[in-house]
Amino acid sequence: MNSLLDQITASLAKSKTDRRFFGRSSSRALHNLTKRQLIKLESQIGSKLFGDLPKGRRREFFCLDAHTWIWHEEWLDGKHHLQTQTIRYEINDDKVLKVQDGGHYSYLEGEELRNLTLAIKLYYERVSRELYRIDPSTGKPLV
């Protein structure tokens, strides 16, 4: 993912119009991107919501669609083998189903549920402001 993100950011930086994105004005610089690329940019913000990562570890956290959120981590174990963990959170009407690797299913509760809903709130606010340049509470463009 890093290489694709690097390509996107390099591409944006080269564009005269797109320099505005790195400044402060609008999200117009993004409109040449696909939804998938936008999600990857969102994930770059999402991965930072939980603090710094140890060296050699990579994290993604993003909203896949209205009812699905993804947590993904990669790291090298002691034998330099790549290890991964992916968790899918499915938002139902009154519960959140956690689906882990290997077919483990459980409903979120307690602190983990509170942490997830807080992370989603922060994600929404930061992505709206920093990527789409939208005020998250009004839905109107930031001045």
Added chain:
Amino acid sequence: MGEVIRRSYDSMPEQSGQFAFDTPEVDSSDRASSIEKARLALKTVIGAQETIRPVTTAPDTTMSSLESARQEALDLSIGRTVIRGANLEYLRELTVQGKI
């Protein structure tokens, strides 16, 4: 509805009182049986009064209502989560179309 219940509440003690204290027969030959009848009748009165208590009592603060409040907060939180997800999808769509 509340007025109907209140009226029932006001009239209940007299009616039930008659039932409670008139029905048991004080019979010296079978005193234990009479006491038991009185006890059951009194229990009926107390039970009847307890059933109409919600009209005048303070809000219930038992664990079940706290749990209910927690569930309500959770539902709201999850509802907002769905709305945020839908909003993000919408923002992506508008961005791809160059509308924002």
